[in-house]
Amino acid sequence: MDLILWRHAQAELHPDPDGGLPGDKADMARRLTSRGEKQAARMGAWLDRQLPSGAVILCSPAVRAEQTAQALNRKIRINATLAPDGSPRQLLEAAQWPTGKQTVVLVGHQPALGRVVASLLGLPESECSIKKGALWWLRCREREGSSQTLVVTVQTPELL
Incomplete structure (x- = not known):
């Protein structure tokens, strides 16, 4: 199974000068900046060329x-567990990792996406951060009776 974790591209700042709360109404309404739109378009075009036709796109x-997911020009499914306050366990369950049969793209937020990467790679939770607009492509495979997580690629919009 392939799992792609795609962090949303650069967005407007929260209108609350104190930053508000993740997942509050103002946070959920934040839109991409013009730079974020370019990041999403660049990554979406690249990812669309790489994904199999049956890939499932789940989005916060x-x-x-x-807006980031729409850059793929594919059908997306909104999934509330990918909201800014989602837990790594919820994200992995939504993706049906590691037993799912399809490639799954999760479009979401930090710190949850970074925590998923950390848990799958055996890193301390605080040591993995995903840059805005970037993605991690992971693969689960069986080798000699053991499940392994492979890093297929890590991409940022600036490097494409």
């Missing part, structure tokens, strides 16, 4: 995540 209900 936050506007900035939806």
Whole structure:
């Protein structure tokens, strides 16, 4: 199974000068900046060329995540567990990792996406951060009766 974790591209700042709370109404309404739109378009074009036709795209209900996912020009499914306050366990369950049969793209937020990477690679939770607009492509495979997580690629919009 392949799992792609795609962090939303650069978005407007929260209108609350104190930053508000992740997942509050104002946070969920934040839109991509013009730079974020370019990041999403660049990554979306690259990813669309790499993905199999049956890939499932699951997206946070936050506007900035939806705008990022729409750059793929594929059908997306909004999934509330990918909201900014989602847990790594919830994200992996939504993706049906590691037993799912299809490639799954999760479009979401930090710190949850970074925590998923950390848990799958055996890193301390705080040591993995995903840059805005970037993705991690992971693969689960069986070798000699043991399940392994492979890093297929890590991409940032600036490197494409």
